[in-house]
Amino acid sequence: MLVRFEEHQSFDPLIGQLLGFGRDVDSLYDSSFESPAVEDAAFAPHLDVSENKEEVVVVAELPGVKKEEVKISLEKGVLTIKGKREEDTTSGDARGLLREQRRGKFARMVRLPYEVDAAKVSAELSDGLLRIVLPKAEAARAHEITVR
Numbered sequence: 001m002l003v004r005f006e007e008h009q010s011f012d013p014l015i016g017q018l019l020g021f022g023r024d025v026d027s028l029y030d031s032s033f034e035s036p037a038v039e040d041a042a043f044a045p046h047l048d049v050s051e052n053k054e055e056v057v058v059v060a061e062l063p064g065v066k067k068e069e070v071k072i073s074l075e076k077g078v079l080t081i082k083g084k085r086e087e088d089t090t091s092g093d094a095r096g097l098l099r100e101q102r103r104g105k106f107a108r109m110v111r112l113p114y115e116v117d118a119a120k121v122s123a124e125l126s127d128g129l130l131r132i133v134l135p136k137a138e139a140a141r142a143h144e145i146t147v148r
Helices: 013-030
Strands: 047-051 055-061 070-075 078-085 104-111 122-126 129-135
Touching: 047 104, 055 078, 070 122, 070 129, 078 129
Parallel strands: none
Antiparallel strands: 047 055, 055 129, 070 078, 078 104, 122 129
16 A cells, blocks of 8 residues: 655654755755756756766756657757656556656756867767767867976
């Protein structure tokens, strides 16, 4: 039997505060690259952002999303990922017992830490992961300088 979890029911207030603090810390960390949220989005997919000498790589979790439903744009140093995850269609007499997966429109905006070469950006959606490779512009790449 599934029982709906209510955070306020018989939950130790101290534990609730600790969990809330963890969420607050996570939100501070997550917002380091973010721009303001897109208002009409139902949810924002989780991201990993990494870099090496040559490029910045953004990986977004998009399980169940078709590549035709994803739109990516890059403007003034902000990468925007928008799309839609289709609503689940259950048979007419089925009754939902638990619904945790997000559906509908999604959006995520990331302020990039470097200028990128927009002409060389690539994106691939495979196994529910969207991988965007953003090559750094020549001016943003680290250069070694020989001492004479």
